[in-house]
Amino acid sequence: MHKYFHTIVVGGGCLGVAAAVSLARRQGARNRVCLVEKAVLGAGLSSRHSAIVRSANASSIAATLAAKSTGMWKDLSNLWGARVACDRVGGIWIGAGSPSTDDPNPWRDLEVSMKGVGVDLHAIDQAEVGRLTSGKLRLDPDELYFFEPEVLQLEASDVLRAMQEAIAVNRVELYEHTRVEQFLTDGQGAICGAKTNHGELRCDFIVNAAGGWSANLFAPLGLRIPVALEPVYAANWLVSASDLPENLPIIADYVNLAYFRRWRGSILHMHQPRERGPHGIAASFARSMMNPVGADIIYDAANYAITQQQSARYSDKVRERFPAVGRPIYGGGYVSYFDITPDLKFILGKDDHVANLFHVLGAGQALKYAPIFGELIAELVLEGHTRDWDLEEFSIARFTDKPLREFWRDEGASQSLNRL
Ligand SMILES: Cc1cc2nc3c(=O)[nH]c(=O)nc-3n(C[C@H](O)[C@H](O)[C@H](O)COP(=O)(O)OP(=O)(O)OC[C@H]3O[C@@H](n4cnc5c(N)ncnc54)[C@H](O)[C@@H]3O)c2cc1C
Known part of the structure; x- marks a missing residue:
């Protein structure tokens, strides 16, 4: 028997944890969310951050999202059931x-x-x-x-502890030391599960929070995820x-x-x-x-x-x-x-080819956005849209049919790259 989940989140960094926790909390007792991490929770890039949460950004939407996220960090126990000490040093x-x-x-x-x-x-x-x-x-x-x-200013070890606590409190089924090796498809353009080194998991939805590993992970499905x-x-x-x-x-x-x-x-x-x-x-x-x-x-x-x-x-x-x-x-x-990513903007939202796949990655500074990105992914998966935000600027569709070099050739784009 395969294990069945409503959503499989791939990648146990700060973004995978945030997405899994927000999904599980919103589903309450009916929650069937699992988080699959090939190493241990927080072992990837999320073990290297400087624990700074700030908002100023050349993209107004990104800045507003970060400002909202800052408020969520301060009141994390409401969202994650785990709190983090925040020093407001400016x-x-x-x-x-x-x-x-x-x-x-x-x-x-x-x-x-x-x-x-x-x-x-x-x-x-x-x-x-x-x-x-x-x-x-x-x-x-x-x-x-x-x-x-x-x-x-947060403390990195405190953030890791809160991530672990939030997973436990919200009863996310956590598979550490478990590597997604291949995705299973239903023949109609959807992903119906994942093959791991510990067996198969089945699902209705997939969230990609595999960060820097995403490009290789999804290439066999013919998906191009431009992250370097x-x-x-x-x-x-x-x-x-x-x-x-x-x-x-x-x-x-x-x-x-x-x-x-x-x-x-x-x-x-x-x-x-x-x-x-x-x-x-x-x-x-x-x-x-x-x-x-x-x-x-x-x-x-x-x-x-x-x-x-x-x-x-x-x-x-x-x-x-x-x-x-x-x-x-x-x-x-x-x-x-x-x-x-080629334009230094994160990728957040639904995939434009696979109907039940959602991406959250590539922020370069993802820790600060983690609580709000988790909430937005939960809205997208459970309601099909976000309530208050237009995320088109961050959609993976912006890369479709556009050669990467065009992001660096066009003068307007290179000016807009001069972002914080
Ligand atoms: C020096 C430095 C300082 C930084 N400082 C800050 C800061 O102050 N504030 C801030 O907001 N950001 C900061 N960042 C950025 C931040 O660390 C990252 O953007 C963030 O940690 C990325 O989180 P993530 O969850 O997307 O990715 P990751 O933490 O990399 O998580 C991805 C996970 O996916 C797992 N995975 C990959 N492939 C598979 C597979 N096939 N199966 C199962 N699991 C898989 C990996 O093992 C990994 O744990 C900093 C980064 C650096 C390098």
């Missing part, structure tokens, strides 16, 4: 630019567009930056500073507790190309932001095609070290921005990747 954005408000500047444009959708991102002066950071940042007259007060892996280095630095304030805001430093946050125990964590230029994005797609290991590189223990050259480069960035830290002490790092 975020300081640093961009290059002249202080004259007459000069055109993309940061000021962003401030205006965020105001239009109710996301608070406002310019602050050097005195305010000094106050927010206890004077620990090096500032420059040719830089612009913006503050996003609603930015949250952009390499990123993350490093932790041990600093004196007096070098950084306890409640240091997140620093999104687009002059030095580095995100900084403080982990508990006076560790300064950093990594580079995503590549925004069309050439860099195209290179990630080309590299991914030549990478036989695919997203499994994340499971390679050798990636838990970064080269001396990388660490020297990052150390310079720390000294540049935080002069009080002096020479920072290396406290570990790793090589990882961002899961990106």
